[in-house]
Amino acid sequence: MAEREPWERVVAGHFVLAKRSFWPNFFSKIVARLQWNPGAIELGPDARAWSQLPPERRERLTTLLAGFCVAEDAVAEHLSPFADAARGGSLVSQESLMAWVFFLQRRDEQRHAVLFDRIGAEVLGLPGDTAADRRAAAREYVPAAFLELFEERLPAVAEELAARRTGLAEGVSLYHMLLEGVVFDAGQHALLEDLEDGALPGVRAGVERVERDERWHVGFGLRCLIETRPSADVLDDLLERAEEAAAAWGDAVPEATRTASASKVAHRLHVARLIETPAPA
Numbered sequence: 001m002a003e004r005e006p007w008e009r010v011v012a013g014h015f016v017l018a019k020r021s022f023w024p025n026f027f028s029k030i031v032a033r034l035q036w037n038p039g040a041i042e043l044g045p046d047a048r049a050w051s052q053l054p055p056e057r058r059e060r061l062t063t064l065l066a067g068f069c070v071a072e073d074a075v076a077e078h079l080s081p082f083a084d085a086a087r088g089g090s091l092v093s094q095e096s097l098m099a100w101v102f103f104l105q106r107r108d109e110q111r112h113a114v115l116f117d118r119i120g121a122e123v124l125g126l127p128g129d130t131a132a133d134r135r136a137a138a139r140e141y142v143p144a145a146f147l148e149l150f151e152e153r154l155p156a157v158a159e160e161l162a163a164r165r166t167g168l169a170e171g172v173s174l175y176h177m178l179l180e181g182v183v184f185d186a187g188q189h190a191l192l193e194d195l196e197d198g199a200l201p202g203v204r205a206g207v208e209r210v211e212r213d214e215r216w217h218v219g220f221g222l223r224c225l226i227e228t229r230p231s232a233d234v235l236d237d238l239l240e241r242a243e244e245a246a247a248a249w250g251d252a253v254p255e256a257t258r259t260a261s262a263s264k265v266a267h268r269l270h271v272a273r274l275i276e277t278p279a280p281a
Helices: 019-034 044-050 054-076 080-087 095-124 131-141 144-162 170-199 201-228 230-251 257-270
Strands: 008-011 012-019
Touching: 012 019, 019 095, 019 131, 019 201, 044 095, 044 201, 054 131, 054 144, 054 170, 054 230, 080 095, 080 144, 080 170, 095 201, 144 170, 144 230, 170 201, 170 230, 170 257, 201 257, 230 257
Parallel strands: none
Antiparallel strands: 008 012
8 A cells, every 4th residue: 555645644444635624724713713702792881872872873773783683593593504515515625624614603603693682682672582582573673675685585595505406606605795795794884883983882892793703704605615616607696686785784784885895795706716807996
């Protein structure tokens, strides 16, 4: 038997190149650095300050925060089929380790859901004895287009993935590139800009942590696209839907913020060499 090179190892009787572990390990190390506790964020000052905010500002913030109450639970619930698709796919990176990274992301999403449920209960004062009750109450403040994305399109894509009627590239295009890379990006930036004055310090601290997590989620999604090499049709559809996704927040997000978030789709795809269109300056 030939002597193995130092960068080779044996798994289940098969040679595996160690370099196939690079990207999963890269994202796992990021996750390890970004751990935080959603229960440790102090929301008492925010709860006391909430009623003192101008009505128009409260309305705008309610839409944004209620939207995240609904959306973070949805993305956590529907991520499992993505891990299964990665495990059963053919990727440059080791498939089982890429599936593990999806698990790590789901743990992040569950933590985000806990944070926004706390904000809904303690700051917004959403009614309900359970998180499910409060999510149902939050839906009343969220635009219909937003609900359609997270309660219809996302579950449908997850079901298609689970049934193997669609591929990982199609799922990632919706989940990571549009829902996280555009909708969440726009909402997080709108919240951080609105709360720069320190009016709700606990909420802002929580959103900052969520936004840092979402950066690696989007980066991981882009890596998945690089490895799955989506068709031109999938990429064209992704580009066409970017502005629609950004508009899901309605007037709660300023137009300039929506435009900036939507434009990031083309920039990311260009940087990843998935499209030839020059990235905007």
